[in-house]
Amino acid sequence: MPKNPDTGNKPLDVLRNSAEKNVLVDVKGNRGYSGILEGNDVYMNLVLRNASEIINGEAKSFHNRILVRGDNVIYVSPSKGDDQ
Amino acid sequence: MPKNPDTGNKPLDVLRNSAEKNVLVDVKGNRGYSGILEGNDVYMNLVLRNASEIINGEAKSFHNRILVRGDNVIYVSPSKGDDQ
Amino acid sequence: MPKNPDTGNKPLDVLRNSAEKNVLVDVKGNRGYSGILEGNDVYMNLVLRNASEIINGEAKSFHNRILVRGDNVIYVSPSKGDDQ
Amino acid sequence: MPKNPDTGNKPLDVLRNSAEKNVLVDVKGNRGYSGILEGNDVYMNLVLRNASEIINGEAKSFHNRILVRGDNVIYVSPSKGDDQ
Amino acid sequence: MPKNPDTGNKPLDVLRNSAEKNVLVDVKGNRGYSGILEGNDVYMNLVLRNASEIINGEAKSFHNRILVRGDNVIYVSPSKGDDQ
Amino acid sequence: MPKNPDTGNKPLDVLRNSAEKNVLVDVKGNRGYSGILEGNDVYMNLVLRNASEIINGEAKSFHNRILVRGDNVIYVSPSKGDDQ
Amino acid sequence: MPKNPDTGNKPLDVLRNSAEKNVLVDVKGNRGYSGILEGNDVYMNLVLRNASEIINGEAKSFHNRILVRGDNVIYVSPSKGDDQ
Numbered sequence: 001m002p003k004n005p006d007t008g009n010k011p012l013d014v015l016r017n018s019a020e021k022n023v024l025v026d027v028k029g030n031r032g033y034s035g036i037l038e039g040n041d042v043y044m045n046l047v048l049r050n051a052s053e054i055i056n057g058e059a060k061s062f063h064n065r066i067l068v069r070g071d072n073v074i075y076v077s078p079s080k081g082d083d084q
Numbered sequence: 085m086p087k088n089p090d091t092g093n094k095p096l097d098v099l100r101n102s103a104e105k106n107v108l109v110d111v112k113g114n115r116g117y118s119g120i121l122e123g124n125d126v127y128m129n130l131v132l133r134n135a136s137e138i139i140n141g142e143a144k145s146f147h148n149r150i151l152v153r154g155d156n157v158i159y160v161s162p163s164k165g166d167d168q
Numbered sequence: 169m170p171k172n173p174d175t176g177n178k179p180l181d182v183l184r185n186s187a188e189k190n191v192l193v194d195v196k197g198n199r200g201y202s203g204i205l206e207g208n209d210v211y212m213n214l215v216l217r218n219a220s221e222i223i224n225g226e227a228k229s230f231h232n233r234i235l236v237r238g239d240n241v242i243y244v245s246p247s248k249g250d251d252q
Numbered sequence: 253m254p255k256n257p258d259t260g261n262k263p264l265d266v267l268r269n270s271a272e273k274n275v276l277v278d279v280k281g282n283r284g285y286s287g288i289l290e291g292n293d294v295y296m297n298l299v300l301r302n303a304s305e306i307i308n309g310e311a312k313s314f315h316n317r318i319l320v321r322g323d324n325v326i327y328v329s330p331s332k333g334d335d336q
Numbered sequence: 337m338p339k340n341p342d343t344g345n346k347p348l349d350v351l352r353n354s355a356e357k358n359v360l361v362d363v364k365g366n367r368g369y370s371g372i373l374e375g376n377d378v379y380m381n382l383v384l385r386n387a388s389e390i391i392n393g394e395a396k397s398f399h400n401r402i403l404v405r406g407d408n409v410i411y412v413s414p415s416k417g418d419d420q
Numbered sequence: 421m422p423k424n425p426d427t428g429n430k431p432l433d434v435l436r437n438s439a440e441k442n443v444l445v446d447v448k449g450n451r452g453y454s455g456i457l458e459g460n461d462v463y464m465n466l467v468l469r470n471a472s473e474i475i476n477g478e479a480k481s482f483h484n485r486i487l488v489r490g491d492n493v494i495y496v497s498p499s500k501g502d503d504q
Numbered sequence: 505m506p507k508n509p510d511t512g513n514k515p516l517d518v519l520r521n522s523a524e525k526n527v528l529v530d531v532k533g534n535r536g537y538s539g540i541l542e543g544n545d546v547y548m549n550l551v552l553r554n555a556s557e558i559i560n561g562e563a564k565s566f567h568n569r570i571l572v573r574g575d576n577v578i579y580v581s582p583s584k585g586d587d588q
Contacts, residue, residue: 009375014403039093067160076403123177151182151244207261235266235328291429319434319496345543350571412571459513487518487580
């Protein structure tokens, strides 16, 4: 993937540019959340829609909407198809 | 669930929009609290009413009212029927 | 328990409304403290009177007065009879 | 112990009222310190005099004077005879 | 490698000087991320492009773009060929 | 040891009064540092001279000078002979 | 080693006085970094040059330049030959 001059490269820009796109959020304790990013704040608190919780690699529960506390986040990765 | 233009998508909006609705609060240490969200503050401290404590997936104790410290929160998920 | 319009629903209101009433304070490390809430500050540091320390579910020691540091608090639950 | 109208009930008042009295300080990691409280600051850093360190319930070492960092404190309990 | 007078030696300068170069980011929990540093902020939140996640020394997953939360960072090491 | 009216009893005073005297610094992870306190700041970062690192009760390494980060400190105890 | 009147004894002075000298940085998780200190900031983030990572006492990897996050630091010790 070449450098994309149209994409912000500051951490919060990555979140803004991922709004309404699929992201994978990895948190402490071998958990992750995969869903559509609805919003965030500067503390990296994140709101996901249509989200699956993934524990030790397996999808465990579905959440129409979920607020994930930023403290626990290890990384946020925009999904491949949506990261342009 | 389609994008809902009437629903705030900032993290604190999700809490405000969940007032007086059922939420599931997951905290560190394999615990959760399920009840009606009465209030919150910007630290994500939460007040629940008619709340069950869930430890390792089992309901353990009932609390008329409980104040959960925000520090420990991993996620807050509005209950399906109430998340519109 | 129906919604109580006379009860504050902000986290610190719950503490203020519980002054001089029995509360159960759960802290990290499988410990809890049950006693009469004498006071608190905005950090959730709590003063209890006539308090029992509960470790792994068993009452272990009695304290005429005890100051519990807010950092460690998981939840504060007003006792059922006192939570009106 | 009845409510004592002459005793402050704010967390830092408990420390101030315990100056020059015996206190038990419980800290993380199954340790405690029992001694005379000489002073404190708002971070709950504490100075004890004639203090014993207690590890897993046994007195282990004696300190003429010891500064305990507030970060680690779980609770401070004035000794029974001194808590009036 | 001799001292390089043209290279900043303040921590944030190292990040700025590594922009668009390969870095290895080691985080807590035996994980690392190797990729091209796109951006950072003062909290050491980092954006990497073409990044591999490395768990216990093995490359595990590939991310077109990934935002790694600064809280978890242990070190950032510019790759050898790029660190001049 | 009687109360010493000439000794400050605020936590930072204990550090100031221990300058150029032997102290034992206990830190998280079953480690300690014993040496002459050269300096400190308000974060309880400490500089020791002629310091031994003590791990699980045994002296392990010697440091001419060592800067111990305050975050990790559990307690600072002036050595008996120097604590007057 | 006698008291050195020409050496600052404040924690950040120790870092400033160690610039371009060998230091050993011990961090949480049984790791250390040994190299030439290029720079630091007030958060104790450190830049080392020609650094070896030491895990459980063994040198594991070499880094031309490495930025170690201050949060994780337990101590910084100037190397013996350089600490005058």
